[in-house]
Amino acid sequence: MKKLILFLFISISLLAQSKPYVLLVSFDGFRWDYMNRGITPNLEKIKKEGVWALSLQPTFPSKTFPNHQSIITGMYPENHGIIANSFEDKYKNEVYRMNDSNSVNNAKWYWGEAFWETAERQGIKTASYFWPGSEVKLSYRKPTYVEAYEHTRPYDTRIKGVIKWLQLPQEKRPHFITLYFSETDSKGHAFGPNSKEVNEAIKLLDEVAGKIFSKLEEINMKDSVNVIFVSDHGMTEIFKERVINVEKILAGYNCKFLDESVLMTIEPPKDKLKEVYDLLKKNENHFKVYYRHEVPEYFHFSNNYLIPSLVLIPDIGWNLLTEKGVKRMETVYVGGNHGYDNNHLDMHGFFIARGPNFKKNYFTGSLKNIDIYPLLCKIFNIIPRSNIDGKLERIEFILK
Template identity: 40%
Template sequence: MKRLILVTLTLICAAFTLHAQDTTQQIVPGRVNSASNQTRPYVIMISIDGFRYDYAEKYHAENLLRLSGAGVRALAMQPAFPSLTFPNHYSIITGLYPAHHGLVDNTFYDRKRKETYRVGDTVTVPDGSWYGGTPLWVLAEKQKMVSASYFWVGSEAAIQNIRPTYYFKYHEKTSNDQRIQQVVNWLKMPEETRPHLITFYFPEVDHAGHSFGPESEQVRAAVLQVDSAIGKMADAVSKLNLPVSFVIVSDHGMTNVDTQHTLSLPDTSIVKALKVAPGGEKVLLYGNNEEEISTAYKFLKQNENHYTAYLKQETPVRWHYGQEDIYNRIGDIILVAEPGYAFSFSKRAMHVGHHGFDNNLTDMNAIFMAWGPAFKENTRIATFENVNVYPLVARILGLDITQPIDGKLEVLESILK
């Protein structure tokens, strides 16, 4: 059987950790804010990977509750399908569903390129040609507004030949205190070179959730660690007396799975004839012709075992997925595990915590919190889709959206002052 050699679950959980451990700041020379942009507000956009919608209350994240309590807090934020790290970080930063921006999974095959994109790959991840849409930092830089990124999916890649003015290659060597100080240092720069959009990423909660499950003491500790860091950052930034607003999001939630009764693909030549892009909660299968696809689908459908088999064109419309695959990167057949179950493609022990399931599953829900001069005070809103964050941040920064997106400003416009 011709299979793709793909990353293990461990790499998917860690998301970025195989990148070169270069801790130096990368700077694109010659960039300055236009005169009009020098008077614009500032946004610090923070992602807490794997921070489930209920973690703040469940684990008493005092700073997040206090700061968002005085600002805006959503009941939850719904991730795009699939509820995975790379697709959702990139949906938040582009305002597009995965099928429209091209990162359709953490690992997938591109028929036209005859190549595989995978998290942790030091060749594909920084290659800007894989990424569709216009990330917020690209939008900002095109409109003469300086941006900075202390990690975000896509920030290392030259998307449309543009990176943030200041960015870092992903690593986990630098302490949170050092990273917070870097944010402060950015905001202390002269107006001409000071970034107005800053993205920032915390991996700790996701790591703990995968290894120990969402109900664990380790997740509680990770939540409180990140909460403390955000409290320190907010306090340090407030002393600068700049119009800085904070937007706090996560990419997905987390749930427990049965690690003793794992799922596997049927051991048959019918399935072995397909290319396989494996994942714990979702498997993409690529066929060579219609007959091969039809035969495999019928077999998998008849032998469903704690998973559901879908033909690409018959996936639920609410996913905005198979039928909208403009890059032709989604498998011809998609297997989605039932909540509480996961596929295993490795002899290693399976992690207890998982995400990537149907995005209607409550445990997959993420967070949205915001505060600062751009936002109304003491405001609570209902659950909404994460693609709507993009037009919100663009409006705060005064950026013109120049390409069609899936997000709609009217969904969140009412939370702005």
């Protein structure tokens, strides 16, 4: 009996050891070209030991919550349900807001299956040290281990938390972990992508990348963990004179403005829909207006009832604002923003991956963030959801 128990213990241990390890790290707002500034020695070293892409294309709109969901589900926002950082279900009079924990943790908003759900269902323990959607209240839809988001949590504490998980006994240890840092996004918004403050943020995150690998080396896991660095979007410079007051154009129409600054969505009174559309069409200057069903197919932003009736997309760097938004911009300096056309290179993020499953010193062109989910499934040799938009054939060539 003792021999049988020992055999089973050894078998379970070997099975756990044979499973890959993946650490998915998000550097929010880290633009594709930030590594070209000569201030990222750690990331330069990592990319030469692995794979790096020219850029990582986000989905539209190129905003934080929609794209973190696209990365983790392999779906366009119109399909995974998180169509913006904040939006409304007009039929149920309910609102999703990225800074409201009650809505963010409500599983009803998340239509896609996150990779941790796919992995857990197929016998792989997962963990999240911050990632939008990881804190949902339904236990079967979140990772085994979850840290509740705390914006001011020290970066070293986050890294230590991940290392602690990787030192758990084999049967308890997660094999897929997410990790999140916001520095380049915060500084990009406040000071603009070409500022010295953003350069300092880039240096800080480069140090974070170096610490991750030094800590992995301390626990003898540097060469057994696949570490994937991604960003959800890029950043472009903003100027106060590039402002369009949409509410002023539509004065007297009693429209509901559901988003603003970059992508703007509008719900006019039903009997005024065409009239409002026609008025906006006549005033098109540095923006385009579309009925929801006419949004260009390449944006993949029409097939969802949560998207309001009218969608306004500005030229890169221009701001679509309400009266309140115009006044706020006059008093609060905004140096950079994102959310624009995801085909514009300023909106692209970055992608670097190093580990036992990846090729070495391999440089490729732009990748799509919706293809990361099927890539993860390939690494773990598990079955992906059948309704994803991502395609393995566009990305699997970066694996050994």
